[in-house]
Amino acid sequence: MLRSRVAAAGGCVAALGLAAALAAGAPASATDRTDPNDRYTAEEIHHFLEGFYGNHGPRPWEREHLVSDRLKERIAQTPGYDLLLCAQNEPRDIEVGEVTTAQSARVGWATITTHWSQSPRTAAFTAYVDLDGSRPLQLLDVDCAPGD
Structure with missing residues (x-):
């Protein structure tokens, strides 16, 4: 007692x-x-992606400060197309799916689902984030191809 x-x-x-x-x-x-190996966790990445994408897509500040230089170069090669959203327009809503991490590759990713207009139409793409906890979180890449 x-x-x-x-x-x-x-x-x-x-x-x-x-x-x-x-x-x-x-x-x-x-x-x-971060985890004991100085890598961001799946929960931290999920939180980052939710903040990055918001409800309608990244704002100018996120695009400038939270995107890798390599991805910025790819974006510059796609005028008229928003590579970060894999679309040409602003979505009605955005959802971040479950995050998967590959600790040995030091990368994490999640499916991002965009909802359009008033219809039930959706699209999905994959967003990749650097796991290196010694640096601020940033979006490394996006894959606009639909998942299998």
């Missing part, structure tokens, strides 16, 4: 300490936000 009260009190102290650190705006270290 005493042991459980001590454990409960210790848990409360730890929770209060965490709450105080969060309230003080203590920054999370790289190891707090």
Whole structure:
């Protein structure tokens, strides 16, 4: 009985300490936000892709700061076509699917589904993200070919 009260009190102290650190705006270290091998997790990538794509596609800031240089070169070669959305127009809504990570290849990916107009028409493509936790997350590539 005493042991459980001590454990409960210790848990409360730890929770209060965490709450105080969060309230003080203590920054999370790289190891707090990545796996033990300094790679981003599937959950972090999913969150990144949801923020990147939003409801209607990436805004100019995301396009400028969160896209790899290689992908920016590909985008420049597709005038009149939005390579990041694999489309020519802005979708009505966007969903990010389950993220898969290939730790050895240091890449993660998810299917991005776009919804169009008022109809049930959708399209899907794959977005690839760098897993290297020592750098900020960025979109590495997109594959506009429909998945199998």
